[in-house]
Amino acid sequence: MTGSPREIAFLTNPTAGRVRSGARQRAVARLRERGLVVRDLVGRDADETADLARRSVADGVDGLVVCGGDGMFHLGVQAVAGTDVPLGLIPGGTGNDVARYFDLPRADPEQAAERIVAGRTRTVDLGRSGDRWFVTVLAAGFDAQVNERANAMRWPRGQARYTLAALAELRTLSPIRYQLVLDGDTRQVDAVLVAVGNGPSFGGGLRITEGAVLDDGLLDVVVIRPMSRSALVRHYPKLFAGTHVGHPQYEHHRVRRVTVAAPGIVAYADGDRFGPLPLTIECVPAALKVWS
Numbered sequence: 001m002t003g004s005p006r007e008i009a010f011l012t013n014p015t016a017g018r019v020r021s022g023a024r025q026r027a028v029a030r031l032r033e034r035g036l037v038v039r040d041l042v043g044r045d046a047d048e049t050a051d052l053a054r055r056s057v058a059d060g061v062d063g064l065v066v067c068g069g070d071g072m073f074h075l076g077v078q079a080v081a082g083t084d085v086p087l088g089l090i091p092g093g094t095g096n097d098v099a100r101y102f103d104l105p106r107a108d109p110e111q112a113a114e115r116i117v118a119g120r121t122r123t124v125d126l127g128r129s130g131d132r133w134f135v136t137v138l139a140a141g142f143d144a145q146v147n148e149r150a151n152a153m154r155w156p157r158g159q160a161r162y163t164l165a166a167l168a169e170l171r172t173l174s175p176i177r178y179q180l181v182l183d184g185d186t187r188q189v190d191a192v193l194v195a196v197g198n199g200p201s202f203g204g205g206l207r208i209t210e211g212a213v214l215d216d217g218l219l220d221v222v223v224i225r226p227m228s229r230s231a232l233v234r235h236y237p238k239l240f241a242g243t244h245v246g247h248p249q250y251e252h253h254r255v256r257r258v259t260v261a262a263p264g265i266v267a268y269a270d271g272d273r274f275g276p277l278p279l280t281i282e283c284v285p286a287a288l289k290v291w292s
Contacts, residue, residue: 007037008063008088008116009056013049013072024067027090027109031065034117046075053079061085063291065116067109069093070136070202074270081126081133081287088116088291094157095204095271097136101214102292116291124214126287127198127269129279134269135288137202137209138281140260141176141193141224142232145169147203147268162203166236175226179278181259182221189251192232194260195222196281200242202271210242211252217285221258223251257282 010031012024024040031038039056043049049072056064057079065088066076076087090113091099091106098104102122105111127134139147150165175190195202197209197220212220227235227249238244245252260267261278268274 006062007039008065009039009041009053009061010065010067011049011053011056011072011076012040012042012067013046013075023090023092023109027065027067027113030110030113031116034113036117050075050078057083057085063088063116065090065291067092070095070098070271073098074134074272077126077133077135077270077288080289081128082284084289086121086289086291093271094161095202097199097201097203097205098270100201100205101136101199102290104292118291120292121289122215122292123286123289125198125217125283125285127196127219127281128284128287129275129281132269132274133284133287134198134274135214136197136199136270137212138196138260138267138269138274138279139193139202139208140195140262140265140267140277140279141178141191142166142169142173143193143195143203143206143208144265144268147271148266148273150203151271151273162206167233170229170232173229173232176262176265178223179259179261180221180223181257181280182253183255183257189223189225191223191225192227193222193224194262196220196258196260197222198283206239207242208239208244209252210245215286217283218254218256219258219281219283221253221255223253225249225251255283 066072067090197212209220259280
């Protein structure tokens with residue numbers, strides 16, 4: 001599809017991120033000023049919001065736009081993955097890694113809306129496990145435990161929330177025994193985390209799967225073998241620059257399909273609870289069209 005769509009569904013969950021700041025109203029106003037027909041839809045909770053997304057796509061809208069953060073984008077992905085319907089984002093969340101991926105304005109909803117008006121799209125891969133899809137990183141260890149804690153916190157906002165959650169989780173840090181199946185190659189590893197990246201970062205710019213490319217047809221699997229608490233604290237800042245890749249406890253694999261198994265771990269993807277291990281994840285090439 002080229003040019004601007006005739007009609008889009010604009011979807012908001014009022015419990016998500018900074019949506020209350022007025023980003024929704026400002027973006028919708030700009031889209032309408034620029035001649036788009038906008039269905040302005042507000043879900044009362046995540047389930048209703050997901051249902052509105054699916055129904056809009058089934059109704060034949062020319063595109064779906066979500067207002068929020070990585071979690072809202074994740075919700076939109078479930079509705080449009082594998083279709084020709086493009087997905088747009090008005091950033092308004094905590095981590096905003098998807099906005100970073102596509103270099104979207106994170107503090108200016110009108111300018112983010114202009115990306116949708118322009119109608120330019122990029123086609124990217126997705127990670128899939130069963131009928132669930134993700135675009136950023138699937139976290140399956142210490143990183144998932146940090147997500148679990150951070151998502152339960154009400155303060156502070158932004159990256160500081162993840163930093164505090166990580167420091168709290170360090171108190172009970174211990175290695176996890178994993179079984180990994182990497183494109184058919186089975187191995188046992190002890191690690192503090194395993195991350196499966198479709199993209200390079202999660203958690204507000206933590207570049208855990210540095211080097212991951214959104215359209216290469218591969219997943220990037222990172223294993224961090226056991227480290228002391230003090231070593232993790234020292235090396236944590238390197239995640240923001242992706243310079244942790246030289247550490248001797250770091251492993252990086254590129255695969256089309258991976259199974260991750262470990263006891264007692266609930267994986268997170270795109271910042272949302274994804275499901276308990278074991279999970280088998282595959283890369284689905286060219287599965288998502290994004291307004292960028």
